[in-house]
Structure formats: structure tokens, C-alpha cells
Amino acid sequence: MKKTIIIGAALAVFAACGGDEKKDETTSTTTEQKAEGTTDDLSSNPIYQKAITIIANSDCRTCHLVDEKSQGPAWREVANKYAGQDTAVRYLADKIIAGGSGVWGTIPMAPHPTMSREDAETLAQYVLLLKNK
Numbered sequence: 001m002k003k004t005i006i007i008g009a010a011l012a013v014f015a016a017c018g019g020d021e022k023k024d025e026t027t028s029t030t031t032e033q034k035a036e037g038t039t040d041d042l043s044s045n046p047i048y049q050k051a052i053t054i055i056a057n058s059d060c061r062t063c064h065l066v067d068e069k070s071q072g073p074a075w076r077e078v079a080n081k082y083a084g085q086d087t088a089v090r091y092l093a094d095k096i097i098a099g100g101s102g103v104w105g106t107i108p109m110a111p112h113p114t115m116s117r118e119d120a121e122t123l124a125q126y127v128l129l130l131k132n133k
């Protein structure tokens with residue numbers, strides 16, 4: 001189950017980045033993601049790798065997709081909105097922990113009071129990595 005979610009998350013990110021996929025034929029480390037063809041730049045980013053594990057163990061994906069609005073905003077849109085803002089990581093980590101509504105609509109973002117500050121910041125950094133503008 002956990003594996004499926006990780007692959008799902010990786011695929012969602014990968015699908016979203018379609019176009020600049022590069023096959024890395026030289027590497028012998030065949031991870032699950034690579035087997036699925038995920039060799040884009042993000043998959044080797046340590047923030048990304050940490051984040052997909054945290055996401056697999058949390059509930060984010062019940063409400064968020066990378067490229068499409070679901071219950072919550074598409075993460076890529078979130079990234080584009082806060083791109084270049086110094087306070088974005090702190091702000092988004094606070095929001096992930098505390099929840100809240102009113103920025104993207106009236107549906108509230110679920111709070112995650114038991115999530116560590118470190119994990120919340122990793123997720124915030126991950127979301128910000130998804131910007132494409």
C-alpha cells in the first residue's frame with residue numbers, strides 16, 4: 001500500500017514534468033522510481049525523496065494533486081504563488097501544521113498537529129520545488 005502511494009506520488013510529479021524526461025542509462029541503481037521512468041531532476045533531490053516518504057505516511061494526497069485542483073489547490077499552483085518569497089517555507093510549514101482556510105477558497109486545509117516542524121518544512125520545500133513559472 002505504502003509503495004503504491006510512493007509510486008503514485010512520484011508518477012504524479014513525473015507526469016507533471018512530462019517533456020523533459022531523460023533516460024539515465026548509465027546508472028546501475030535501479031530504484032522503484034527509475035523503473036517507472038522517473039529520472040527527472042526532482043527524483044534525485046534529497047528534499048523530494050524525504051518529502052515523498054512523509055507524504056506516503058500522511059493524508060496530503062487525499063486532498064492534493066500536483067497539477068490539478070482537488071479538495072485543496074494543485075501544489076504546483078501553490079508553488080507558483082509563493083515562488084521567490086523568503087517567508088514561504090515558514091509560512092507553508094505553519095499552515096501544514098495548523099491548517100486553515102481562506103487563501104484558496106472556503107474549504108479548510110486539515111491541521112497536522114502531530115507532524116514535526118522539520119517534516120512540515122520539508123513538505124513546504126517540496127511543494128515549492130514544483131513551481132513551473
Ligand code: HEC
Pocket residue numbers: 058059060061062063064071072073078092095096100101102103104105106107108109110112123124127
Ligand atoms: C482535508 C483535505 C486536505 C488535506 C488532508 C491536506 N490539505 Fe493542504 N490544503 C487543503 C485546502 C482546502 C487548502 C486551501 C486552504 C486555504 O484556502 O487557505 C490547502 C492548502 C495547502 C497549501 C497552501 C497553503 C496556503 O496558505 O497557500 C499547502 C502547501 C498544503 N495544503 C499542503 C498540504 C500538505 C503537505 C498536506 C499533508 C501533510 C496537506 N496539505 C493535506 C486541503 C487539504
